[in-house]
Amino acid sequence: MALKEEKQEEIHVLMVTAPSQGHINPMLRLGKRLLDKGVHVSLATTLFGGHRMLKASIITSISGPNVISGIPILFFSDGVSLDYDRSGNLDYFMETLAKTGPFNLSKLIKDYYHDAEKEAIESMAQLCPIRPVGPLVPPSLLDQNDVLDGGISMWKADETSLEWLNNQEPSSVIYVAFGSSSLLYLPAKLMEAIATALKNSNRPFLWVVKQSEFPRADGAGQLPLGFEEETKHQGLIVPWSPQTKVLAHPSIACFITHCGWNSMSETLAAGVPVIALPQWTDQPTNAKLFVDVFKVGLRLNPSPDGGIVKEELEKCIREVLSGPKSEEFKKNVVRLKQAARAAVASGGSSDRNIQLFVDEISGNLPR
Structure with missing residues (x-):
């Protein structure tokens, strides 16, 4: 057990998200659940998102260090200036973002929860490894303690x-x-x-x-x-x-x-x-x-x-x-x-898959 915990503490998961609240909050909630399993977690989003956080007084400085709910927050450029009209030039912006922010992901973690859409998840799992860990919503919606929430506004x-x-x-x-x-x-x-x-x-x-x-x-x-x-x-x-x-x-x-x-x-x-x-x-x-x-x-x-x-x-x-x-x-x-x-309760499908994911990336799954 001690060796397993040591391996988990060596793992560092970097989560990358779009700079909108609807994308950041599910990632923060996933990060909180990984933290509870003993894994180090950081979250990265764009500088544009960082300046929104700064404006909303969520953080005090872009250069950091910034920590939200125990998760360090990092920022990277999306390829255009902060005052650029992204919505008015969406096609160009998306092309620029694709060129400046490519990430090679080894795992696909999709915010589904297995009990709700079993057939689709099992079908997709034949193509790539999936650990359904959702729903990543505020705990209050699931009759859980809001202290567990990692969301921001x-x-x-x-x-x-x-x-x-x-x-x-x-x-x-x-x-x-x-x-x-x-x-x-x-x-x-x-x-x-x-x-x-x-x-x-x-x-x-x-x-x-x-x-x-x-x-x-x-x-x-x-x-x-x-x-x-x-x-x-x-x-x-x-x-x-x-x-x-x-x-x-x-x-x-x-x-x-x-x-x-x-x-x-x-x-x-x-x-x-x-x-x-x-x-x-x-x-x-x-x-x-x-x-x-x-x-x-x-x-x-x-x-x-x-x-x-x-x-x-x-x-x-x-x-x-x-x-x-x-x-x-x-x-x-x-x-x-x-x-x-039922999915997010202790021992539910979402809870089990979080632990399976942690075990997998820390090398604790049986070969």
């Missing part, structure tokens, strides 16, 4: 959203949020369609609309003129919210989401049905998993011009909240919520 959360939710009826509020990334802002037509559908639903809504660091001339990411005033007695619009607390609130009825994996894990752990509006990267795949496999909500279908018509969103809202399949969605998401708790 790179944005100033508007706590008034929770106060507002306290005054709403149970299972009545439509929650709308499209992630923490500064690289993606919804087109103006789509923002208008969502706004109109929410207004026409006659249901209370909470909509997170983050402010762009580089305002777009095409109106991307901006609310329709006058919408906030017109709906001030129906809904609440905030620049940011404590999402995990919002999803866990009893007044939340459904979640209109971009389908980033962090948001999807959180809504599943909270037991909230979804309306999927994926945009890019892994989001369409995540939407298919949650809608077609997990069956915990609906996906918006694009109109012929590639947009999302307001009538389609209005239909999805009605179907998810009060349609013939609404009870099935609720039943399925509660079942998966319970599976999430």
